[in-house]
Amino acid sequence: MILTPIAKAIAEAAKAPATMEYPEHKESLTDNYRGIEKLDIETCISCGACARICPNQTITMVDTETSRGTKQMPQINLERCLFCALCEEVCPTKCLVLTKDYDFEKYDRREFVKRPEELK
Template sequence: MIRRRDVPSILPKPLQGFGLTFSQMFRKVTTEQYPEDQRPTAPRYHGRHVLNRHPDGLEKCVGCELCAWACPADAIYVEGGWNTEEERYSPGERYGAIYQINYLRCIFCGLCIEACPTRSLTMSNDYELADDNRQNLIYTKEQLMAPLLPGMEQPPHPMRLGKTEQEYYLRADPPAPVDVAVEPGT
């Protein structure tokens, strides 16, 4: 009695592989014309980092260095500085005096974003970081800062949204009591 598994295959394995290749030859080609036609990125894409600002223009970074500690590639260097009343860069006591991200080392994992307690550091959708000079891929604080929007003022300047840190971060006066009219019989 001859078993089916003992009978050699009619087509040898290399011919089966060629058949798969041959079937792929007639599919529609999906080539992207990259520089001319760019596809939109996904909403949660991890691209270039951005250091955000408060609505009055002060920096959100407080120089805590947690992003540098969280980075597995050791791509972030932060050196904190102290704010004074004459020169205030952030609403707290400290600010990031020196901030650098080395994109030659960065693996775009986003752990630095998760570690940031003030949501100062976020990632944009910008992914075109290629350069022919290695020094240009070490971004400084000035290159990473979000642009000033209308109504913002270039730091250093005093806090505009409150006199104390608590008022500044809450950005609202205590709520006024609300009069609720109660109809009789309800």
């Protein structure tokens, strides 16, 4: 009787690990995977459409230094982001896009708030 669980334990130990060593090995992502946003501050026209359409009040327009002077650009709180991509869809210049980057673990939750210059 006791042999059955021992045999099972040995069989499990002989299998390949079910988890991956991260970050050395990463999951392959699907084509439609939506990760951290990327912003091109030089082509953003400060229209604010992304902030207005965001369903979770994730985007705040903040003053940002660009080569065209100080402009209002989207700051994103990744902690609130649903990765729905509505902001990308509505952006008229396609300067705001969702990438396949999902690596954003932080020790301090304040680091989830990304200023426009950091969204690259």
